[in-house]
Amino acid sequence: MEMRNKSSLQKVSKKVKMKRKYLKYIVCVFVAWYLYNYLGIGDYLHASSFETDFHYPLDVNIRDLVDDVLRYQNFTVRPINHYPYNFLSNSGKCTNIEKIDLMIVVKSAMPHFGHRDTIRKTYGNEDIPERTVKILFFLGVDGKPKSDVQRQIDQEMADFHDIIQMDFIDYYYNNTIKTMMSFRWVYEHCSHADYYLFTDDDMYISVNKLLDHLPDRPDTSSKLQEDLLFTGYVFHSAPQRFRFSKWRVSLEEYRWDRWPDYVTAGAYVLSNKALRVMYIGSLFVKHFRFDDIYLGIVAKKVGITPEHCPHFYFYKKDFSPDAYEDVIASHGYHDHDELIRVWHEMNSKYFIR
Structure with missing residues (x-):
């Protein structure tokens, strides 16, 4: 038992x-x-090689198409990427001005009234001795035409005449639309500036240091001159495949194992020719939702190599007069008083006549 x-x-x-x-x-x-x-391990394992297999649509020689448009104003291939949006406001800032040294394009959010006012008091000040600088803010809409925010923006446009509003919903994943619509506006209305600075509305910018850093623009009598500067803080990185991440990219959206070199969207500069080549080229390059990545793809497709500039910071650089002596751009200035204080300490000398 x-x-x-x-x-x-x-x-x-x-x-x-x-x-x-x-x-x-x-x-x-x-x-x-x-x-x-x-962790997206499967996506990482099955990604295609960027080095040997990159051919983002359209799979044609886009630079040849761009040159045809610049020479003859003729589209030999139908564009695939025209955004169906309208400009709800306009500006005469470029009208009847023969020479513009720098056009500043600020990507701003609708409720950021304080950011825009602070920029107007600092690097958006257009009264720079011996330089012609113009600034415009680009906004979308909130889908509520009679909202309090929209009424305040209407008043802001009437007061300053420096806002271009467009009729797409203004949110994070529409940043590429905002960027390329701003490209369209300057291409159509301000195509004669020497350089274009594209920046977010939470940046510290030293316009004078930027202009001192940039080379004098060469003779522009030929529209086909190779004056192709695209510069800022350049990244060399790969797509993030983690699920539930704000920046996740699936293989269906982008199947290659790394990005083309790209300039962070916080602040970057394009020469006149580069702006025109990039805008026309974008008409033949499939849309991508992250604007800095998209511009990197467009640059790759049209044969422009982004140039790294160590004076651009994609993060907020700790301030001291010595540390900011060579700083052109620094990200993360949400405190308006801090931006005003730092900017005046480093830049007021340029405005003494």
């Missing part, structure tokens, strides 16, 4: 161990499956 009970207990114990082992196996499989999907 005792041996029988012992044998039964051993069988039960063996079954329990087997169940525990099986349960551990199931848990391990589940965890592995979860991590495989959550």
Whole structure:
């Protein structure tokens, strides 16, 4: 009887161990499956090689198409990427001005009234001795034409005449639309500036240091001159495949294992020719939702190499007069008083006549 009970207990114990082992196996499989999907391991493993296989649509020689447009104003291939939006306001800032040294294009959000006012008091000050600088803010809409925010913007436009508003919904994943619509506006209404600075509305910018850093623009009698400067803080990185990430990119959206070199969207500069080549080229390059990545793709397709400038900071550089002596751009200035204080300390000398 005792041996029988012992044998039964051993069988039960063996079954329990087997169940525990099986349960551990199931848990391990589940965890592995979860991590495989959550971390996007499958996407990383199945990504195509950028070095040997990059051919983002359209798969044609886009630079040839661009040159045809610049020479003959003639589209030999139908564009695939025309955004169906309208400009709801305009500006005469470029009208009847023969020479513009720098056109500043600020990508701003609708409620950022304080940001825009602070910029007007600092680097957006157009009264720069011996330089012609113009600034415009580009905004979308909130889909509420009679909202309090829209009424305030209407008043702001009437007061300053420096806002271009466009009829798409203004939110993060429409940043590429905002960027390329601003390209369209300057291409159509202000195509004669020497350089274009595109910047977010939370940046510290030293316009004079930027102008001192940029080379004098060469003779522009030929529209086909190779004056193709695209500069800022250049990144060399790969797509993030993690699920639930704000920046996740699936293989269906972009299947290659790294990005083309791109300039962070916080602040970057284009020469006149580069602006025109990039805008026309974008008409033949499939839309992508991250604007800095998209411009990197367009640059790759039209044969422009982004140039890294160490004086642009994609993060907020700690301030001291010595540390900011060579700083052209620094990101992350949400405190308006701080931006005013830092900017005046570093730039007021340029305005002494």
